[in-house]
Amino acid sequence: MRDSSEWKPTSYRTHTIDQVARNGEKLVGTKVTVAGYAETVRGRGAICFLMLRDGTGKIQAFLKKDNMDEELFDSIQSATRESTIQVTGKVAMKRAPKVAEGDPVPPPEFEVNVESGDILAHADTPLPLGVTDDVRVGLDVRLDNRHLDVRRSHVNAMFQLRSKVLQYGREHLISEGFQEINSPKIIAAAAEGGTNLFPMKYFETDAYLSQSPQLYKQLAVLGGLERVFEIGPAFRAEKHDTYRHLNEFVSFDIEGAWMDDEDVMGVQERMIHHIWTRVLENDQALIGAVNEYRASQGNDPIQVTVPELPFPRIPYCEAIEIVKSGGGEIEWGDDIESHHCDIIAAKYPGFHFIPRWPMSMKPFYIHHKDEEKGSSGGQLSRGFDLNYGRDEMTSGGAREHRVEVLEQNLRDVGLDPGDFTFYTDGFRYGAPPHAGWGLGVARLLMVLTGAGNVREVVLFPRDRSRVTP
RNA sequence: GCCCCGAUGGUGUAGUGGCCUAUCAUGCAGCCCUGUCGAGGCUGCGACCCGGGUUCAAAUCCCGGUCGGGGCGCCA
Structure with a gap:
C-alpha cells in the first residue's frame, strides 16, 4: 500500500495506521490517535475487536468495557461496517494467534488499546457491495458504487499503479528534455477528421470537445518549445462498446522537433522500459495486492516483465504478409483489423511497432516521402502504431512540415484548407521537421495490471451508456 | 451503425412449464460463546426487471419496453 512513513499528523490522527503497524515496537505504550x-x-x-483500515494499512483496535466510556463502547460495538471511526489509546503488542503445531509463528503484530474515540460517520446497511466480501461483484454494480469499490484493496492498488505509471512516464520524458503543456479541450473544428466529435455550445458559437491535442502540440513545437508532452483527456463520440474503448479517455501525447518516426519510437520504447523497470523496483506490493485478488478468483498472477529493447518493428508490408501466411484474408491497403492482429500477436506477443502504413490510411498531417512505395506501388507514410498483443496502444508518426504538401493532403481527404488556417499558418514561417505519438494510458495500464477491461483502470469511465457517477 | 447474449434477496448465484410458500454463498438482524484474528455456534430477514400474451398451470414459453453484457466496425 501507500508509503506514509513521511506523512505528517493531521487534525484527525497522530499517526497513519501503517505508521503504527510498522513501528509498533517503538510505539508500545505510546498514546496514539488513528482513524x-x-x-x-x-x-x-x-x-470488542475493531479492525480499522485507512489508505495506508489496517490495525486492530481492542476495546474493553472497563477501560472506557460505556456508551462509547456500546456505540462502537454496534457500529456498521465501513463506518469511519477515530480511536485513541496506547499501542500494545497483540496476543499471538493460535497456530497449528508445526506452522510458522507469524511476526509480532500491534494493536491499539482504546481509551476514547468517536464515530465520525455512520455507514448505512446493507452495503451495495461488500468491501471484503468473498463474492464476485459485477462491473456495473462496481461502477455505480465506485466510492466503495475503490476501497477494495486490489482496486485501490490498480489506481495507485495508474498514478505510478503517469509519474514514471513524466519522469522519463522530462529526463529526455520534454516539457509539459496543456492544450485547449474546447475547439472550433475537427482536429483530425475521421472520428465523430461531441458538439457543444460555446456562448453563441458552435464548438466541440477536443478529440486529440494533435494540432496544438504541433503548434507548440512549431513555436519553438522543442519537445513537449501532454497528459490530458480526449473525447470521441463513437458508439463503440468494447473492453478497450471509452468516449472520454486520457491520452499521453508527445511531440518533438527535429525528430522523425524512428526517433519518437525510440522515445516511446525507452519510456515504457523505464515505467516497467520502476514498477518492478518499487511497486511489488501493489502488484502483490492485485495478484492476491487474482488468486482468489482462480486467475494466474501477473508478472512485471521489463520488455527488451528495441521493440520489434514489423513494417506494414511485412505485417500484411504475416497475416496472409497465417491464413488471414487481407490485401495491401486494407486496415489491419483485430482478428488480423491476433495472427501477428501469435508471432509477436509483446510490444511491437507497426511502421510505414499506406498514406491513404493515415491522417493528413502524417509525413510521407514520395520515393517510399509499397509492394503494389501505393504511397507509404511515416505513420506507425504500437501494439501489445492484439491491442493498439499508440498511433504516431513523423508529421508533414511542408505547408503546400499539408494543404494538398487536406484536399485529398476532402477537407478545406481554409478551415485549418489556425493550424497551417503555423507552418508558413519556417517549420522544423517533427514527430510524435499519442498513447492510451488506460490501455497501457491494462497490459501492466492484467485488467481485462479499460473500465477497471479508469475511475469514472464514460462509455456509450454511462455518464454517472 | 451491425450481430449475438443476458436480467432471481444488498451482492454473487442454482433453476429449461407443475417437484419453487425458489438453492447455495455472502450480507443484514438478534442470541450464545469468545483476546477474537478468514473467529465459531444457533435463530431469523431478504429476490424471480417492467408491461402484455400463451397455458388448467410461467422465474421458466412468446411479443414489446427498459437496463446490462459480449463481439464487429472505428480508434488510443
Missing part, C-alpha cells in the same frame, strides 16, 4: 473505516467489528459483550 479509519471499520472493516469488521467482532465481539459482543465486555470486549
Whole structure:
C-alpha cells in the first residue's frame, strides 16, 4: 500500500495506521490517535475487536468495557461496517494467534488499546457491495458504487499503479528534455477528421470537445518549445462498446522537433522500459495486492516483465504478409483489423511497432516521402502504431512540415484548407521537421495490471451508456 | 451503425412449464460463546426487471419496453 512513513499528523490522527503497524515496537505504550473505516467489528459483550483500515494499512483496535466510556463502547460495538471511526489509546503488542503445531509463528503484530474515540460517520446497511466480501461483484454494480469499490484493496492498488505509471512516464520524458503543456479541450473544428466529435455550445458559437491535442502540440513545437508532452483527456463520440474503448479517455501525447518516426519510437520504447523497470523496483506490493485478488478468483498472477529493447518493428508490408501466411484474408491497403492482429500477436506477443502504413490510411498531417512505395506501388507514410498483443496502444508518426504538401493532403481527404488556417499558418514561417505519438494510458495500464477491461483502470469511465457517477 | 447474449434477496448465484410458500454463498438482524484474528455456534430477514400474451398451470414459453453484457466496425 501507500508509503506514509513521511506523512505528517493531521487534525484527525497522530499517526497513519501503517505508521503504527510498522513501528509498533517503538510505539508500545505510546498514546496514539488513528482513524479509519471499520472493516469488521467482532465481539459482543465486555470486549470488542475493531479492525480499522485507512489508505495506508489496517490495525486492530481492542476495546474493553472497563477501560472506557460505556456508551462509547456500546456505540462502537454496534457500529456498521465501513463506518469511519477515530480511536485513541496506547499501542500494545497483540496476543499471538493460535497456530497449528508445526506452522510458522507469524511476526509480532500491534494493536491499539482504546481509551476514547468517536464515530465520525455512520455507514448505512446493507452495503451495495461488500468491501471484503468473498463474492464476485459485477462491473456495473462496481461502477455505480465506485466510492466503495475503490476501497477494495486490489482496486485501490490498480489506481495507485495508474498514478505510478503517469509519474514514471513524466519522469522519463522530462529526463529526455520534454516539457509539459496543456492544450485547449474546447475547439472550433475537427482536429483530425475521421472520428465523430461531441458538439457543444460555446456562448453563441458552435464548438466541440477536443478529440486529440494533435494540432496544438504541433503548434507548440512549431513555436519553438522543442519537445513537449501532454497528459490530458480526449473525447470521441463513437458508439463503440468494447473492453478497450471509452468516449472520454486520457491520452499521453508527445511531440518533438527535429525528430522523425524512428526517433519518437525510440522515445516511446525507452519510456515504457523505464515505467516497467520502476514498477518492478518499487511497486511489488501493489502488484502483490492485485495478484492476491487474482488468486482468489482462480486467475494466474501477473508478472512485471521489463520488455527488451528495441521493440520489434514489423513494417506494414511485412505485417500484411504475416497475416496472409497465417491464413488471414487481407490485401495491401486494407486496415489491419483485430482478428488480423491476433495472427501477428501469435508471432509477436509483446510490444511491437507497426511502421510505414499506406498514406491513404493515415491522417493528413502524417509525413510521407514520395520515393517510399509499397509492394503494389501505393504511397507509404511515416505513420506507425504500437501494439501489445492484439491491442493498439499508440498511433504516431513523423508529421508533414511542408505547408503546400499539408494543404494538398487536406484536399485529398476532402477537407478545406481554409478551415485549418489556425493550424497551417503555423507552418508558413519556417517549420522544423517533427514527430510524435499519442498513447492510451488506460490501455497501457491494462497490459501492466492484467485488467481485462479499460473500465477497471479508469475511475469514472464514460462509455456509450454511462455518464454517472 | 451491425450481430449475438443476458436480467432471481444488498451482492454473487442454482433453476429449461407443475417437484419453487425458489438453492447455495455472502450480507443484514438478534442470541450464545469468545483476546477474537478468514473467529465459531444457533435463530431469523431478504429476490424471480417492467408491461402484455400463451397455458388448467410461467422465474421458466412468446411479443414489446427498459437496463446490462459480449463481439464487429472505428480508434488510443
